[in-house]
Amino acid sequence: MDIRDSHINYVEFKAKDLEETKEFYTASFNWTFMDYGPTYIAFSDSGLEGGFEKTDSEIVNGALVVLYHSNLNAIKNRIIKAGGKITMDIFSFPGGRRFHFTDPSENELAVWSDK
Structure with a gap:
């Protein structure tokens, strides 16, 4: 896969029941799944x-658009300078690191990096 800086690379949804979600999308669209723990x-x-993240909370906006950037600190600073707000600072997860931000209209997105 050709991963490019500042491109949409991933979309993340919330789900109440991961097994039910897998069954639905496999039966409906033939998607394949990989488990990363219980959540x-x-x-x-x-x-x-x-991906789908398990939640017990009410799902208001179930989709999180995730962009890729090879330099998280640089893009984080550009987002702040442009008026974005960091809602979740850089954290590690299996496969890389990421942070969340809101744009001026309060849409939440994330940026990840495998670096």
Whole structure:
């Protein structure tokens, strides 16, 4: 896969029941899944890779668009300078690191890096 800085690379959804979610998307669209512990599953064979995070909270906006950038600190500073607000600072996860931010309209997005 050709991963480029500042491109949408991943989409993440919330889910109440991960097994039910896997069954639905596999039966409906033939997506394939990989488990990452009891609270996260990643999907592929969908046109755009993504995942589902288990939640017990009410799902208001179930999608998180995730962009890629090879230099998280540099892009984080550009986002802040442009008026974005960091809602979750840089943290590690299996496969890389990421942070969340809101744009001036308060849409939440994330940026990740494998670096």
